[in-house]
Amino acid sequence: MDERQVPSVGENAPEFALADSTGVVRRLDDLIDGGMCFVVVVFYRGHW
Amino acid sequence: MADYSEHLEDFRAAGAELVAISVDDAARAEPCRQELGLKFPLLCDPRREVVKAYGLLNTRENGGIAFPASFVIDRERVVRFRALEDVATRVSVDQLLGLVRALGKGVEAPAAPRKRGVWPGAMYIRATMNALRRGVRVPNQ
Numbered sequence: 001m002d003e004r005q006v007p008s009v010g011e012n013a014p015e016f017a018l019a020d021s022t023g024v025v026r027r028l029d030d031l032i033d034g035g036m037c038f039v040v041v042v043f044y045r046g047h048w
Numbered sequence: 049m050a051d052y053s054e055h056l057e058d059f060r061a062a063g064a065e066l067v068a069i070s071v072d073d074a075a076r077a078e079p080c081r082q083e084l085g086l087k088f089p090l091l092c093d094p095r096r097e098v099v100k101a102y103g104l105l106n107t108r109e110n111g112g113i114a115f116p117a118s119f120v121i122d123r124e125r126v127v128r129f130r131a132l133e134d135v136a137t138r139v140s141v142d143q144l145l146g147l148v149r150a151l152g153k154g155v156e157a158p159a160a161p162r163k164r165g166v167w168p169g170a171m172y173i174r175a176t177m178n179a180l181r182r183g184v185r186v187p188n189q
Contacts (some may be wrong), residue, residue, distance in 0.1 A: 006117070006130065007130070011126070012127070013102075024089065026089055029125070031067065036060070036063050036064055037063035038062075038148055039066075039120075040064050040066045040120055040144065042067070043068070043070065043102065043104050043114040043115065043117040044049065046114065047076045047077070
């Protein structure tokens with residue numbers, strides 16, 4: 001992994017719009033606008 | 049993931065929404081969500097666009113999967129904390145929760161734990177356990 005390609009503390013997190021496993025599209029901006037102070041985004045390896 | 053789900057209400061009480069992202073499509077992620085009874089969304093990035101945008105695509109494994117990583121993002125969409133790779137898997141849910149609570153009080157986030165070498169065999173054991181538990185992934189036809 002090239003850590004320089006990964007957003008660091010103080011940088012902007014790239015926007016995303018992805019369907020969840022039930023088909024609902026989730027946008028980072030919408031999650032932020034949901035009224036919470038923070039969004040915790042966890043990337044995981046997945047089922048393999 | 050189950051650990052996160054158990055603490056979902058704590059994250060919300062601390063002012064944080066929680067989502068998880070992998071390259072799994074819905075057909076892979078939804079059974080996993082149901083099996084583990086997860087109460088937060090599993091976002092599906094089979095085209096690897098978001099994983100790439102975050103610089104987390106591990107092309108050495110299985111057509112490309114995400115390196116484990118956690119981010120805390122604030123209302124200005126600024127990253128307030130990140131933990132990467134083997135460090136991310138060692139940041140416990142409790143640590144992450146404590147961090148979000150501290151950030152919520154305007155306290156600066158502590159630096160991520162130092163990266164230490166992991167015995168490479170651990171990866172193979174984990175992969176084998178996963179394969180035994182869930183079956184080996186076959187590339188899509």
